[in-house]
Amino acid sequence: MRAGESAGSAIARSVDLAQHVERLGYKRFWLAEHHSIPGLACSATPVLIGHVAAATTAIRVGSGGVMLPNHAPLVVAEQFGTLEALYPGRIDLGLGRAPGGDFATMRALRRDLQQSGEDFPALLQELRTYLGPEQPNQVVKAIPGQGSNVPITLLGSSLFSARLAAVLGLPFAFAAHFAPQQLYRAAQHYREQFQPSKVLQKPYLMIGVQVIAAETDAIAKRLFTTPQQRFLQLIRNRPVELLPPVDSMESLWQEWERAAVEDKLGAAIVGSDATVKAGLEKLVRDTGADEVIVVTDTYEHRDRLESYERVAGMGIA
Numbered sequence: 001m002r003a004g005e006s007a008g009s010a011i012a013r014s015v016d017l018a019q020h021v022e023r024l025g026y027k028r029f030w031l032a033e034h035h036s037i038p039g040l041a042c043s044a045t046p047v048l049i050g051h052v053a054a055a056t057t058a059i060r061v062g063s064g065g066v067m068l069p070n071h072a073p074l075v076v077a078e079q080f081g082t083l084e085a086l087y088p089g090r091i092d093l094g095l096g097r098a099p100g101g102d103f104a105t106m107r108a109l110r111r112d113l114q115q116s117g118e119d120f121p122a123l124l125q126e127l128r129t130y131l132g133p134e135q136p137n138q139v140v141k142a143i144p145g146q147g148s149n150v151p152i153t154l155l156g157s158s159l160f161s162a163r164l165a166a167v168l169g170l171p172f173a174f175a176a177h178f179a180p181q182q183l184y185r186a187a188q189h190y191r192e193q194f195q196p197s198k199v200l201q202k203p204y205l206m207i208g209v210q211v212i213a214a215e216t217d218a219i220a221k222r223l224f225t226t227p228q229q230r231f232l233q234l235i236r237n238r239p240v241e242l243l244p245p246v247d248s249m250e251s252l253w254q255e256w257e258r259a260a261v262e263d264k265l266g267a268a269i270v271g272s273d274a275t276v277k278a279g280l281e282k283l284v285r286d287t288g289a290d291e292v293i294v295v296t297d298t299y300e301h302r303d304r305l306e307s308y309e310r311v312a313g314m315g316i317a
Helices: 006-026 045-053 074-088 104-111 115-131 158-169 183-193 215-223 223-236 255-264 272-285 301-312
Strands: 028-031 060-067 090-098 152-158 173-174 205-213 269-271 291-294
Touching: 006 028, 006 045, 006 301, 028 045, 028 090, 028 115, 045 060, 045 074, 060 152, 074 090, 090 115, 115 152, 115 158, 115 223, 152 158, 158 173, 158 183, 173 183, 183 205, 183 272, 205 215, 205 272, 205 301, 215 223, 215 272, 223 255, 255 269, 269 272, 272 301
Parallel strands: 028 060, 060 090, 090 152, 152 173, 173 205, 205 269, 205 291
Antiparallel strands: none
16 A cells, blocks of 8 residues: 555555456456555455455456465465355465464464464365365365365465475465575475376476566666665565655665565566566476566556566566
């Protein structure tokens, strides 16, 4: 959200973006889960997914992702089973193990205050039981949900989920759009350790990356100061609303803050069509990515729409 903007207005812009990228031929539109963070209106992820799916016709809509330790697996299965029943063949379930908020918020969300990300594999197995075919003597069932086989992708920014996705033979999406530090290690590990499963016979790697494409490198770099300011505000524990771009960040941050923001946004691909196309091609070449998740944060909605349109016209897919 922009400063002073209502959640409804920000959500309406997301719906417009989904309709725009659907017309451009994008395959998926994913929504995140964040809690108790002023400026982010994405706490009720399944509700948003249903809203966007209702406003589109063909694009897959999913979670990028649901933070599974925050929720009872049965509830997640029922929610996404219902979404699949409403929009058959269009729902994705991306799963993460981070809290999606601070510690106090995590305590307010989680059913067991002793839970941590370490129990993620057990929660995942429980969830897959509810979404898969009914088992003999299964007492608790997700209705709707049971037998829906909603596609699951594991999300992560470290080796933990890369290892788990490889062992289980599931798709893996790496969050390089805000934590690129272990991107190449995780990509390599996932591919090398992948074990074929009923879901996948070979690895399927997705990479989330910040992208801003504009007429020139200079214009794009100026637009990029909006996500830079957003991460700066996050570091300072302030609201993370969209802020207008500035000509220079130098007067806005201290040296350690600059380093922290650049560390978070180190994988960003920002520039003219030629610059962005070269950057995306290098990313795919270096990681072996099967799919790129494009994350574009600009202050003006028209700049975001234009950026996605430019990327669609690069002929990379």
